[in-house]
Amino acid sequence: MSVGTRRARVEDVHELALGMPHVTVEHGKGENPVYQVGGKSFVFFRTPRPDAVDPDTGERYPDVIVFWVPSESDKLALVQDESSPFFTTPHFNGHRSVLLRASRIGELTLRELTEIVQDAWLSQASRKRGKDWLDAHPDPAE
Secondary structure (H helix, E strand, O other): OOOEEEOOOOHOOOOOOOOHEEEEEEEEEOOEEEEOOEEHHHHHHEEOHHHHHEEOOOOOOOOOOEEEEOOHHHHHHHHHOOOOOOOOOHHHHHOOOOEEEHHHHHHEEEHHHHHHHHHHHHHHOOOOHHHHHHOOOOOOOO
């Protein structure tokens, strides 16, 4: 199995986020990591909240990761696909982000997770930083 096609892990989120340029890490109320670029969050690990709960038990999900996305259409593409592990809640209506339970991260390949983290960073980085990064990392598919 190649590196890009292996199943993603939670550790990969941390490594990928920290691997992007100009990243700082803040910590939330529960000491959960919040990855930022230019003072703007692009990936963060949420503390349990009342808007993301197990439908069977009513228990709050303890393992939600938030990823910013470039646009509302990108968000819809991720959350409307029934096979996707990404979801949203009414709390995030109008917010350019998607949620993912850490317990479902293995449904993604490392390549897919890499794209999600890079897109999250690009959606929050300044135009100059984004352009500089894209110029240094041309899309191999093109």
